[in-house]
Amino acid sequence: MPDSHPSGPVTRPRLPPRWVIRTAWKVHRALYRFTPGSVGLSKPRPGGYGLMRVTTIGRRSGEERSVILGYLEDGPDLVTMAMNGWGEGVSAWWLNLQAQPEATVQLKDGVRRVTRRSVSVGD
Numbered sequence: 001m002p003d004s005h006p007s008g009p010v011t012r013p014r015l016p017p018r019w020v021i022r023t024a025w026k027v028h029r030a031l032y033r034f035t036p037g038s039v040g041l042s043k044p045r046p047g048g049y050g051l052m053r054v055t056t057i058g059r060r061s062g063e064e065r066s067v068i069l070g071y072l073e074d075g076p077d078l079v080t081m082a083m084n085g086w087g088e089g090v091s092a093w094w095l096n097l098q099a100q101p102e103a104t105v106q107l108k109d110g111v112r113r114v115t116r117r118s119v120s121v122g123d
Contacts, residue, residue, distance in 0.1 A: 028068055041108045044072055052078065053106040059099035067093045078105060078114065 015021070032040030032053065044050035049070040058065045071080045082094040097103060101116040 025068075032068060037106065040068060041106065043108050050108070052080075054080075054093060055104045055106070056093055056096035057100045057103075059096050065093065065096060067091075069093070078112075082118075 028040055037053075040051065041053060042051045049072055051068055052071050053066055053068050055064050055066045057063070069080045071078050073079070082091065097116040103114050103116065105112045105114050
């Protein structure tokens with residue numbers, strides 16, 4: 001049943017099964033790894049997002065952990081959503097950034113050191 005919303009009923013997007021999403025992530029990471037970064041990262045396009053590789057420090061292990069995320073640019077800032085690929089729960093990369101806000105970001109045109117800053121819709 002659709003959820004209610006002030007402007008009318010809201011239907012949830014149809015998503016592929018979770019195993020398809022997870023397999024796509026693994027293939028994407030493999031392409032990045034086996035092509036020394038030449039495939040897998042992109043700059044945002046008008047009306048679209050880019051792909052970046054974020055490396056955090058594991059909150060429990062203390063080891064480097066990397067994930068490829070979609071992002072937009074807002075001036076000098078990089079913006080991404082703290083979501084778990086349409087899955088339930090909070091993503092590990094976000095929990096890692098909450099524990100240790102400094103991270104490294106690999107963009108198509110180079111590496112940057114970044115510091116996490118949380119914002120809410122409307123900020």
